[in-house]
Amino acid sequence: MKASIKFLGMQRVITNTDSLDMPINGNTKVKDALEHVRRQYPDLTLQDGMVLITVNYEVAGADRLLKDGDSISFLPLIAGG
Amino acid sequence: MKILHQIEYKPAKVAGGYTDRILRIDLTKPEITVQKLPPDFKNKYIGGRGYALKLIWDGASQKTHYDSPENILVMASGPLGNEPAFVGTGKFIVGTISPLTDTFIDSNIGGHFGPVLKRAGFDALAVSGISKEDVVLLIDGDSGTISVAAAPNYDKETDDGALSYGEKLLEDFKGAELDDTLAAVTAGKGAVNSRFGIVNSLFFDVRRKRLRSKQAGRGGTGTVMRFKGLRAVIARSSLSKVNANNAIDKEGVRRAGSKLKAVVSQCDGQQLHLGAWGTTGLSEYMDKFHLFPINNYQYGQSPDSPKLFGQVFLDKYFDKKIPDGCYYGCNLACAKGAQDVKLTHGPKAGKIVNVDGPEYETVGAVSCMGIFDPQFVMEYNWYCDEYGLDTISTGVTIGFFMECVQRSFLTAADIGYELAFGNIEAVDRLLHEIVDGKGFGKIVGQGVARGKKWVAEKFTAQNGSSQDEVVTELNKFGMEVKGLEFSMYITKESLAQQGGYGFALKGPQHDEAWLIFIDQVHKEIPTLEDKANALKWFPLIRTWFNATGLCKLPWIDVRNPEAANTPEPSKNVPTLEYYVSYLNATTGSHKTLQDVLDDSERLYILQKLINLRHRRGTRASDQIPWRAIGPAYFNEYEARVDYYDEWLRQLLGDSKVPATAEARHKLLMEKRIQAYQHLCDMVYEKKGFTSEGIPKRETVEKFGLMDKQAKQLLSQFSK
Numbered sequence: 001m002k003a004s005i006k007f008l009g010m011q012r013v014i015t016n017t018d019s020l021d022m023p024i025n026g027n028t029k030v031k032d033a034l035e036h037v038r039r040q041y042p043d044l045t046l047q048d049g050m051v052l053i054t055v056n057y058e059v060a061g062a063d064r065l066l067k068d069g070d071s072i073s074f075l076p077l078i079a080g081g
Numbered sequence: 082m083k084i085l086h087q088i089e090y091k092p093a094k095v096a097g098g099y100t101d102r103i104l105r106i107d108l109t110k111p112e113i114t115v116q117k118l119p120p121d122f123k124n125k126y127i128g129g130r131g132y133a134l135k136l137i138w139d140g141a142s143q144k145t146h147y148d149s150p151e152n153i154l155v156m157a158s159g160p161l162g163n164e165p166a167f168v169g170t171g172k173f174i175v176g177t178i179s180p181l182t183d184t185f186i187d188s189n190i191g192g193h194f195g196p197v198l199k200r201a202g203f204d205a206l207a208v209s210g211i212s213k214e215d216v217v218l219l220i221d222g223d224s225g226t227i228s229v230a231a232a233p234n235y236d237k238e239t240d241d242g243a244l245s246y247g248e249k250l251l252e253d254f255k256g257a258e259l260d261d262t263l264a265a266v267t268a269g270k271g272a273v274n275s276r277f278g279i280v281n282s283l284f285f286d287v288r289r290k291r292l293r294s295k296q297a298g299r300g301g302t303g304t305v306m307r308f309k310g311l312r313a314v315i316a317r318s319s320l321s322k323v324n325a326n327n328a329i330d331k332e333g334v335r336r337a338g339s340k341l342k343a344v345v346s347q348c349d350g351q352q353l354h355l356g357a358w359g360t361t362g363l364s365e366y367m368d369k370f371h372l373f374p375i376n377n378y379q380y381g382q383s384p385d386s387p388k389l390f391g392q393v394f395l396d397k398y399f400d401k402k403i404p405d406g407c408y409y410g411c412n413l414a415c416a417k418g419a420q421d422v423k424l425t426h427g428p429k430a431g432k433i434v435n436v437d438g439p440e441y442e443t444v445g446a447v448s449c450m451g452i453f454d455p456q457f458v459m460e461y462n463w464y465c466d467e468y469g470l471d472t473i474s475t476g477v478t479i480g481f482f483m484e485c486v487q488r489s490f491l492t493a494a495d496i497g498y499e500l501a502f503g504n505i506e507a508v509d510r511l512l513h514e515i516v517d518g519k520g521f522g523k524i525v526g527q528g529v530a531r532g533k534k535w536v537a538e539k540f541t542a543q544n545g546s547s548q549d550e551v552v553t554e555l556n557k558f559g560m561e562v563k564g565l566e567f568s569m570y571i572t573k574e575s576l577a578q579q580g581g582y583g584f585a586l587k588g589p590q591h592d593e594a595w596l597i598f599i600d601q602v603h604k605e606i607p608t609l610e611d612k613a614n615a616l617k618w619f620p621l622i623r624t625w626f627n628a629t630g631l632c633k634l635p636w637i638d639v640r641n642p643e644a645a646n647t648p649e650p651s652k653n654v655p656t657l658e659y660y661v662s663y664l665n666a667t668t669g670s671h672k673t674l675q676d677v678l679d680d681s682e683r684l685y686i687l688q689k690l691i692n693l694r695h696r697r698g699t700r701a702s703d704q705i706p707w708r709a710i711g712p713a714y715f716n717e718y719e720a721r722v723d724y725y726d727e728w729l730r731q732l733l734g735d736s737k738v739p740a741t742a743e744a745r746h747k748l749l750m751e752k753r754i755q756a757y758q759h760l761c762d763m764v765y766e767k768k769g770f771t772s773e774g775i776p777k778r779e780t781v782e783k784f785g786l787m788d789k790q791a792k793q794l795l796s797q798f799s800k
Contacts, residue, residue, distance in 0.1 A: 008369065009362050010354040013392060045351045049645035052603060057370065059604055075602075076352040077640040078366055079651055080595020081441070081633070 001025065001068035005033055008073060014044050024066045030055065031062040033072050046074050082253065083231040085216065086111045092202030092222040092318070098160030098326045098667045099123050103132070104203040104227065106218060108309055109150055109210030111229045118204070125785065127628040128159030130187050131684045132205045133176025137185055138687060138790070140209065143694050147180035147276075147301065148308050150211050155187075156266065156280075156314070157205035158195030160668055162630020163325045164410070167338040167663055168345055169632030171196055171408020173282075175266075175297040177305045179587075180276040181474070181528050182564040184695035185688055186300030186587050189627050191407035191416065192282035192293075193264035197222075200318035200325055212310030217250060222318035223262070232312040241516075242467040243269030243303075247283040247313055248292050254315050259292065261285045267313040268303035269469030274518030275526030277474035277566075278303030281466060288403050293418060294437050295407050298471040299590050300565060307469075322409055326667055333666025341635060341659045342412050348639050349413060354391075355638060359405070359417035360441035362391035367445070370602060371721070372571045374449045376502045377480035378560055378708050379717050381571045385453035389444050393455050398422065398436070413635050422459050426509040429464075438462045439472075445569025446476025450483060451502025461512070468516040474528060477566035479511060481529045481559050482521075482536075488714075490540050490555070496521045529561040557707040557714070563588040563697045572709045573717075575601040577612040580760050583705040584616060586688045592627070594619040595637075599651040609756075613763040622657070624681040629664070636660065683784035689776055690786065693794050700761060700774040711753040718746040725749055773798075 005020045012018060022028075022036050030053055034046060051074040053060050066072070093100040101123065105114040126135045133155035140153050158173040173195025179186035198206060201222030208218075215232035233253060239245045247267035251259055265283045272278020280297040297303070328334045349356050353363075364386065367373040371381030387393075395401065398419035407416040418437045424430050439462045447458045465472045483502050485491040493499045497520060500507045514522025524535055537551040560567040565588025572578040578601075581594035596615055599605040606612050626633045636656050643655040654674070661674050672680075692698035707713035711725075718725055722742065729738050729749055739745050765772060769780030775798045781787045 009365055009391065010357065047351055047642065049642045050348060050351045050640060054602070057602075059602060073369075075366065076354075077603075077651075078353065078363070078598045079637045079640070079653070080591055080597070081360060081363075081638065 003028070003033060003066045003068070003070040003072055005037055006071055006073045008075065011044060011074070015041050024068070026065070028066045029062065030060055030064045030066065030072065033066065034062065034074070037074070050077070051075060052077055082217070082219075082233055085229045085231055086113060087226055087228040088113045089225050090115055090202065090227060091225055092200075095163070095199060095325060095327045097329050097669055099128075100199060100202050100204050102203050103136075103205045103207055104220065106206070106208045106229065107210040108208060108212040108216065108229070108311065111210070111212065111216070113227050113229065123160070123204075125683065127625070127680055127684065128204060129157050129162075129172075129174045129630055130176060130624065130627040130688075132157045133174060133187055134185065134684055134687045134691065136205075136207050137176065137178065138691055141178060143696075145178055146183060147178050147305050149178070151209060152178045152305060154208040154302065154305050154309060154311070155205055156194070156198070158199050159628055159630030160326070161663060163196035163199050163322075164328070164334065164338070164667070165322055165408075166324075166335050166410060168341045168413060168635040169408070169411050170630060171411070172626075172630050172632050173198070174627055175280050175302040177302055178695070179564070180301040180304045181530070181566075182300060182588050182697060184563070184697040185691045186302065186565070187627065188280075188297035188299040188302055189592065190280065190282045190297035191295040191632065193261060193284035193408060194266055194282045194314075194316060195630055196322070196325065196408065197262070197264040197316040197318050200320045200322075201316050206314065208309060208311060210309065215310050215312050217312050218314040219254065220314065220316045222316070222320065241270040243267040243272075243281045243469045244283070244292070244294055244467050247281065247294075250313050251283065251292070251315060254317075259285050261287055262319045263315060263317050265313055265315045266306075267469075268306045268311075269467060271465075271468035271470040271516040272303035272307045274523070275470060275515050276301045276304055276528050276531075277471040277478075277526070278307060278469045279465075279471050280306055281469065284407070289400075289420075291435065293407075293416070293435075294466060295416065296466060298442075298473060300587060301471075303469045328667040329669035330666040334663060337659045337663040337666060338410070341656065344641050344656060345412050345635055345639050348642065352640060353638055355413055355415035355634065356404075358391035358395055359399070359415045359438075361394045361417070361439060361444055363441040364444050365390040367441075367570065370598075371574065372597060374445050374567075374569050374571055376451045377449055377477070377484045377558060378567070378571050379484070379714070380720055381573075383448075383453070386448070388453040388455060389448060389458065394439065397455060398459060411632070411635075413639065415634060419459060422463070424460050424463070425456065426460050426505070427464055427513055434463050436463045437466065442569050443472040446472045449476045449480040449569065450508055451480075452505055452508065454505060457505055461508075464512060464516075470512075470515065473568055474566040475512065475515065477560050478525050478529050478532060479508060481532055482525060484558050485536050485555075488558075490536050490551070495539060528564065529559045529566050530564040533559045560706055560708060561589070562705050563702050565589060567709070570595070570597055572597065573711050576756055576760060577606055577615055579705055579709055579757055580612065580616045580764055581619075582709060583703045583757070583761075584764060585620070586685070586692055589705070589709075592633070593623055603651065605649070605651055609759060609763055612760060613767045616764045617767045618652070618678070621678045621681040621685060622652075624684050625677050628681065628684060631660070683786065686776055686781060686784050687786055690781070690791055690794060693775065693798060694790070698774065699798070700765070700772070703761060703774055705757070707750065707754075710757055711750050712746065713750070715743065715746055718742070718749070775799075
């Protein structure tokens with residue numbers, strides 16, 4: 001089983017890729033994906049409270065269990081101009 | 082320059098953020114008056130939008146239209162503009178009766194003009210009357226003179242352009258190399274020939290050693306300026322920018338500013354990266370969540386959208402290594418620009434120009450016409466600025482006419498050429514026809530509301546159908562409310578933002594409320610009551626920014642990490658507390674955030690009263706097109722059929738979902754339309770309005786606004 005972490009905006013520029021696949025098992029949570037990204041890309045700052053976590057483009061908590069094929073994003077907190 | 086009228090004056094000193102002076106110019110006579118304000122004026126009307134509202138409430142009437150001599154064009158900063166120790170303090174507003182909405186409009190604009198005007202001795206400039214010949218105003222705090230001068234003529238190319246003319250005029254005035262003691266506002270030829278003309282704010286960028294520009298884009302303020310015969314205004318002051326507001330508590334200002342600068346510095350690089358990408362970075366997020374207004378808001382997403390993502394503009398166009406604040410002290414620095422862009426279209430093809438922008442809104446406007454070419458975005462941006470057109474209204478109006486062709490309300494014979502989504506050559510031709518007021522551009526330059534009427538009359542005459550039926554159909558996809566074209570966000574999946582546009586007093590511009598993400602993505606306001614509360618709170622705090630001379634982005638688009646520990650993180654209250662501290666330190670007040678909201682509510686109600694006076698203030702005026710509510714046509718429904726069917730299933734349960742796609746689409750729209758009406762009911766209650774959207778007497782009295790005019794209005798509407 002695997003999940004895919006999508007990089008948008010400046011994250012894509014820093015990571016130089018659109019996405020990162022991550023192997024998961026029945027116990028893998030969103031916060032594990034966050035740690036996985038932090039390890040892979042130390043230059044990518046993803047501080048708690050500064051990003052909105054989504055799974056399949058729906059907002060998700062850090063303790064949510066991941067399923068095969070899930071798509072995870074760490075979005076900026078957009079609130080309009 | 083030929084001086085027609087001049088006075089000498091002694092510039093009033095700024096104290097606690099105010100000069101307590103308004104410069105009033107009557108162009109008909111011409112007459113120049115320095116008006117000293119009574120002490121309670123600033124306490125009640127704050128500045129910026131508040132000053133514009135009060136001047137227009139008192140000085141205009143129901144019979145005042147954009148082209149009436151008594152219409153007033155107001156330019157005003159606010160007590161907190163003009164302070165490099167804080168972030169985003171170069172804003173001012175341009176307010177007037179709009180040629181598009183026929184009621185009050187204001188548009189906020191960056192650059193140096195507001196701060197320089199204040200240092201030259203004025204909290205606001207108010208221009209009334211109509212000049213017999215084109216003139217320019219010269220407000221010279223250094224020489225202590227205010228002049229009305231005949232507008233110089235240079236050559237046709239220069240005279241037609243707002244940027245070119247402004248530069249030449251400033252050079253003429255200065256008689257030496259330009260510097261940042263000067264700032265100007267100008268309006269170009271397109272502002273003469275359309276209803277959506279803009280005001281450009283020209284300022285000298287000391288890093289680039291050239292003029293740059295920002296724009297008051299919405300509602301046709303530039304059209305009013307040109308109708309008055311006013312080509313440009315120059316302001317000059319050599320007074321120091323440091324502590325220019327003469328704050329009561331200078332250390333308090335410094336402390337509040339340092340806190341906000343630290344948050345911006347720490348957080349923007351982890352969030353939207355406005356400092357690097359400007360607002361163009363939004364295109365990608367809008368596309369991901371089906372919010373990008375493609376083909377007149379029909380589709381929110383396209384495989385071609387990545388051609389318009391922020392990275393494209395960063396890689397190909399932006400000056401990458403220069404901070405881009407539009408006023409001193411702003412470390413968000415989001416006013417991106419490009420140098421040496423070669424035009425490939427239009428009458429100036431081959432010319433090398435500097436482009437200030439694009440902003441997200443301009444990128445969205447180009448996608449609204451079905452175009453995904455970044456080079457065209459740059460050129461569209463430049464031509465609209467140079468000739469004085471609002472990139473939003475221009476794009477949305479052209480998109481509307483393209484859809485009229487798509488749905489067979491118009492043919493190429495009606496227009497004179499093919500006008501399909503994505504046709505760059507046609508848009509290029511039409512853009513310049515709008516500027517010149519010729520051909521089909523003469524119709525398009527009137528905007529969507531008047532365009533609908535024109536199409537309905539033409540179609541009815543040719544096909545013999547009922548005009549009412551045609552208008553009903555055009556209302557589904559003509560993206561305007563109160564006469565103003567929508568800004569560049571699809572609202573189909575955010576009921577809160579449908580209200581954010583529908584209830585916006587000036588028309589559907591997002592500076593009153595932008596709730597899409599907290600509603601649709603964050604899901605922070607799930608119930609109708611949550612949405613209604615947000616639709617009261619956000620317009621009030623956003624109004625305050627427009628009254629004080631401040632940019633909203635450092636508050637709303639840079640989330641303070643401490644906000645995560647508050648009950649409603651999207652309000653970003655920890656950062657707002659810095660703003661309240663800054664206010665108190667500048668003016669010597671002792672206000673709380675609630676006091677600030679109450680002050681704003683007074684302005685909000687006053688604006689509502691002006692709308693009532695101009696017949697744009699009732700529930701009927703808050704109704705929005707079907708396209709803003711959901712998939713107005715079957716092709717839009719089909720494009721996201723799984724999503725919409727699931728939406729219906731969740732709402733109704735499996736057993737109640739109709740069997741055919743056509744019936745599901747029809748039912749979905751019925752449910753969406755019902756939901757919007759329920760939202761109207763609840764929002765009006767929260768705002769202290771009747772179910773018809775009219776302020777209750779006690780609401781008006783609460784804010785000390787029940788004067789004779791307000792009494793008469795409320796009596797009329799209570800019948």
